[in-house]
Amino acid sequence: MVTIHDVAKKANVSPMTVSRALNNPHLIREDTLKRVEQAIAELGYIPNKAAQSLVSKKTMLLSVIVTNISNPFFTEIVRGAEDKALQMGYQLILNNSDEDPEKESNYIHSLIARGIDGVLIAPTGDQSRKNLRQLIKCRIPFVLVDRSVPDVASDLIQGDNTQSVRLLIDHLVEQGHKNIALINGPDTISNSRERKKAFLEALKLCDIPANEEWILQTPLIGMDMDRIIKKLVALPPERKPTAILAANNFIGVNAIKSLRKLNIGVPQDMAVVCFDDPEPIPDFNPFLTVAAQPAYNLGFLGMQLLIERIEGRTTNLYQTIILPSTLIVRKSSTSVGM
Amino acid sequence: MVTIHDVAKKANVSPMTVSRALNNPHLIREDTLKRVEQAIAELGYIPNKAAQSLVSKKTMLLSVIVTNISNPFFTEIVRGAEDKALQMGYQLILNNSDEDPEKESNYIHSLIARGIDGVLIAPTGDQSRKNLRQLIKCRIPFVLVDRSVPDVASDLIQGDNTQSVRLLIDHLVEQGHKNIALINGPDTISNSRERKKAFLEALKLCDIPANEEWILQTPLIGMDMDRIIKKLVALPPERKPTAILAANNFIGVNAIKSLRKLNIGVPQDMAVVCFDDPEPIPDFNPFLTVAAQPAYNLGFLGMQLLIERIEGRTTNLYQTIILPSTLIVRKSSTSVGM
């Protein structure tokens, strides 16, 4: 490994001059600078960031913790985050928590050890509080994305749950539906709580009665959608919903699969709409009606917020950014479907 | 920040004893160990990896460079890589090269500065040679995934291009196609070369004449698929292909879109098959016939190879691992399509 000393010797200067040539070239005389630069080039010297970090207390390393990058929603968040990080000279460590607070905790421990400068995190849910407090204790800035955590003060960027649900409900109502079910995530996740609340409000706005039987919940990992759908369609005709609002893309896709298994036509026998677009590659055969959240921007702007926070270009007040979704109407809720 | 000195003071020992308590506890007397452990717990001490790296020359940091994580093929590679890295105690830096050797070069520079322990890389193409040589010069182990680079000796893990193409061609031939076009990536990428070669061989095996007119090429970034498709369908009837083999998922999806614009039915007027599955979430409405490469395993095993290489558990001989694809027959090449 080539060190600053090797360069110094070669250029006949002190290591300090080399350091300055790199970080404050204007403090160096023209010809010395030339000599140093040439030595650097000849030796292929690359400053060691571990050593720099040790003195500067900055690693220029950020982390994105998502629950699962395989979910296109999070894929795009990560992509957006990476683009912004690159733009600002940071690099990104990727972590998948798999909705497991324990796993999340281990990652955060490693990140702290690593001296990470900040974290963009989609927490696993309210159980993440302990982990976030750990970050706070270590004074590591973080921004929450997609999910908030009660009693944890921080910057937050997320989709607009109220608006999104309303788009979907209004659409279903326009299609003539009155009996609408919600298949929601666990209510340890802020999203789920907000979506349920928005769901009830939206129904009220449309003068449609809510029905507790139609509000179901599934864990995000290990969902047994068959059971849920069976329960729903086993209801007596007059109490059976004609449409399902799925609280995310996994739920939506699985719901349709389960319906299919039971030979229930979508949308004829049951319309389905959901949050997030399961299609990362712009699709040629779109089926599912969705409220597409601006995932890329969630990541990009979230990262921007984080970096502003890190570099102190932000006031002390925490910001919350809410980005609206786009309704994309497709076959699962309109014409003849599958 | 709590340092090893703080712990030492609290436990009434020297920093060295704390270090040993952490790394070689068996060298420490029972009761001293207890005291140290308690001090660590009370202070919430976490060893600083930057400092450790400085002396150990190991960062426990690995990088995955892919061209674009938004492509589900690469998403799964990264997911597999991350799982293996975690298992082995490493963390992962994510980089998107966007098929740009320049961008790749910048990343590699940063990674070297960071003292990265190794890189799993899907190179942009033959232009990556210079960048890989840079890694070699710095003695940073790397494993190529999905694409090889001529004159760069290294471990390699990739899908089986010959077998995959054969699966797709055999399928098309079974469906009665004789006029088969190939829309390929640029031949600066090993993949494209291998797929073209396999394409010609497979045709020969089926006693189907190849036709240079039917072998087309597109850049992976900024593809003008409309132009390509127009060119193809503008051919006089007797020289017009009835099926297209797309060399990857982006090409496949875009080809179908372009066909659609021209009101050419898939598969009635033109069958389409492709490499890679564009569906990350197991799909409920599958359309495209594909040779699905085992992306997750490419990442997982590639990472395993890399770590073995890093930890010296591997001979000097470079390994090449080729994993077979799975043919998934869907509507784009069989029954009535869109």
Add this chain to the structure above:
DNA sequence: CTGTTAGCGCTTTCAT
């Protein structure tokens, strides 16, 4: 404008 000194937090080496 350039150099010297000291120290970031840790571990290796040598003593005790």
Add this chain to the structure above:
DNA sequence: ATGAAAGCGCTAACAG
């Protein structure tokens, strides 16, 4: 079994 000294590669602070 434990400690002291030295140094990993770099830069802040002070000198000159």
